[in-house]
Amino acid sequence: MGRRKKNSKKFSDNQKICENKISEKLNSNKKEEKTEKREEDSSILKDTITVYQRLKLSLVSSMQHRSPDDSDEEEDAAVLNFWPRFVFVSNLCLICMERSEEVCESCGMVSYCTVKHKKQGWQKHRELCQVLTDVCTNGKGLSFLPDLTADDYRVYRLKLIEIVECRLKRLLEPWEKEILLYPRVCCSCRYFSKVLKYCPTCGIELFCENHDDKHEEWCRDFQVFRRVLFMQHKNGHVDPEIPDTFQNSPLYLPDNFDLLMVQLYNRSTYYCDMDCYTYCSLSHISTIPLTTLYSMQISCRDWKTIDTFVIHVIGAEFQFECINLHVWEKFFLHLLPNLKHLRLMFIGPELRLPAVPLDLLTTVKLCSTCKSFGRRVNISFHPGKFYHNFCRSKQFIKPHLVCLFNPGLYRETGFEGRDTWPETIKEFCKTKVPVCVTSYTKHEIPREMIRIKSIIDVETILEPKRNPFASIKPDRNFVSDDAVPLIYKNYYFAIIRGKL
Numbered sequence: 001m002g003r004r005k006k007n008s009k010k011f012s013d014n015q016k017i018c019e020n021k022i023s024e025k026l027n028s029n030k031k032e033e034k035t036e037k038r039e040e041d042s043s044i045l046k047d048t049i050t051v052y053q054r055l056k057l058s059l060v061s062s063m064q065h066r067s068p069d070d071s072d073e074e075e076d077a078a079v080l081n082f083w084p085r086f087v088f089v090s091n092l093c094l095i096c097m098e099r100s101e102e103v104c105e106s107c108g109m110v111s112y113c114t115v116k117h118k119k120q121g122w123q124k125h126r127e128l129c130q131v132l133t134d135v136c137t138n139g140k141g142l143s144f145l146p147d148l149t150a151d152d153y154r155v156y157r158l159k160l161i162e163i164v165e166c167r168l169k170r171l172l173e174p175w176e177k178e179i180l181l182y183p184r185v186c187c188s189c190r191y192f193s194k195v196l197k198y199c200p201t202c203g204i205e206l207f208c209e210n211h212d213d214k215h216e217e218w219c220r221d222f223q224v225f226r227r228v229l230f231m232q233h234k235n236g237h238v239d240p241e242i243p244d245t246f247q248n249s250p251l252y253l254p255d256n257f258d259l260l261m262v263q264l265y266n267r268s269t270y271y272c273d274m275d276c277y278t279y280c281s282l283s284h285i286s287t288i289p290l291t292t293l294y295s296m297q298i299s300c301r302d303w304k305t306i307d308t309f310v311i312h313v314i315g316a317e318f319q320f321e322c323i324n325l326h327v328w329e330k331f332f333l334h335l336l337p338n339l340k341h342l343r344l345m346f347i348g349p350e351l352r353l354p355a356v357p358l359d360l361l362t363t364v365k366l367c368s369t370c371k372s373f374g375r376r377v378n379i380s381f382h383p384g385k386f387y388h389n390f391c392r393s394k395q396f397i398k399p400h401l402v403c404l405f406n407p408g409l410y411r412e413t414g415f416e417g418r419d420t421w422p423e424t425i426k427e428f429c430k431t432k433v434p435v436c437v438t439s440y441t442k443h444e445i446p447r448e449m450i451r452i453k454s455i456i457d458v459e460t461i462l463e464p465k466r467n468p469f470a471s472i473k474p475d476r477n478f479v480s481d482d483a484v485p486l487i488y489k490n491y492y493f494a495i496i497r498g499k500l
């Protein structure tokens, strides 16, 4: 989605003006809202700025600003490619995603901002409400939660989904499953009640009367989570402009996403005016190529001079790794002037391609400069395929780098009941090239390393560390929600290589 700028106005340079302008821009999107909410939004914004953008803002010394008045026209000019699905959050309104004040009296599991939206939502909610009330509320399905262990609690929630689907005689939509996956219970003890208080700051986490409504450690992340969901619900996906600069000599990435962006956007208005949602989206679509490039620079000695580079992405998921492929041109071809040919191979049993002509998915539109030098980004998908089978197929080309993004190797539940990771691990170690592995959380990455080492002998090129190019767009955590409630793609990473 391209965003056109109608006109722009010059402002003098300092951080305060920049912060104020971004606050203004965000608030101008929500003119209809109460003053109270405006203040709250600008404080969320300040928080986000403090954490993610302070460095960036302080480094920007001169900038241009759009006038806030033309923001509406700009919204009109936006063209949406596809709309993200609705995400259910127990304390956000089922209709508009504002903070809830009204809970459904019957099931007590969904909520609305106002009585008006509750009435408006009733017809649509009625069928599911009946079953939720029978199974969970009157049926006391939620009364056992406080006594379960973390693992049993996960199994139990999946079981509840099954029971509800069986009663309804249909499968639940993803957002309906979220009503049961992330139920309206106290975040501290899992006590269910139709009367719970919510954290006044983030408006998301719920507490029973025995628990304090404070959760400092995660509140800021939940504020960003709410902001992102709200903007996504209102505006659909944003497609941030990726900085487009040609480097004369290979660019060595700094250890910091903000620093890199400041350098690449070269003080542009666009970057200075970027709101929290666009910024999260930018990091989200950049994390795959940047984590890959960063790993390449750490582990491939000839990264500056190599002219053909082949990357295998194992266990790829279409929605995450396989869209936004244009970003690879900007972050590989434009930052590495000696690289002529980038070849990306996506392989995975769970990789499913949408039913559109294949060349629509594999064509990466290159800029005229890249074209005139005959540079290429070549994409191939190997859906429904295990890596060990791919390695024995004709399509196999030896990689220079192998990547596994958030694979969860340590989980032995496997694919369709069979644990196939050991075969895949053996195979990617046999390539004897660097293998980058990332994880959603700090505590998962050592488990990934233990799993690999339990199968085959490897050398460690980079010990697990925090990834400076992780996504900063929060997701809810189900798999290890007892450890952390929100997770970030590629949060930690490590690099290993099969022993020569």
Ligand SMILES: [Zn+2]
Pocket (backbone or CB within 6 Å): 093, 094, 095, 096, 097, 098, 112, 113, 114, 117
């Ligand atoms: Zn509402």
Ligand SMILES: [Zn+2]
Pocket (backbone or CB within 6 Å): 104, 105, 106, 107, 108, 109, 110, 125, 129, 130, 132
């Ligand atoms: Zn209900």
Ligand SMILES: [Zn+2]
Pocket (backbone or CB within 6 Å): 186, 187, 188, 189, 190, 191, 207, 208, 209, 210, 211
């Ligand atoms: Zn509680």
Ligand SMILES: [Zn+2]
Pocket (backbone or CB within 6 Å): 199, 200, 201, 202, 203, 204, 205, 215, 218, 219, 220, 222
């Ligand atoms: Zn909070």
Ligand SMILES: [Zn+2]
Pocket (backbone or CB within 6 Å): 329, 333, 334, 366, 367, 368, 369, 370, 371
């Ligand atoms: Zn180009």
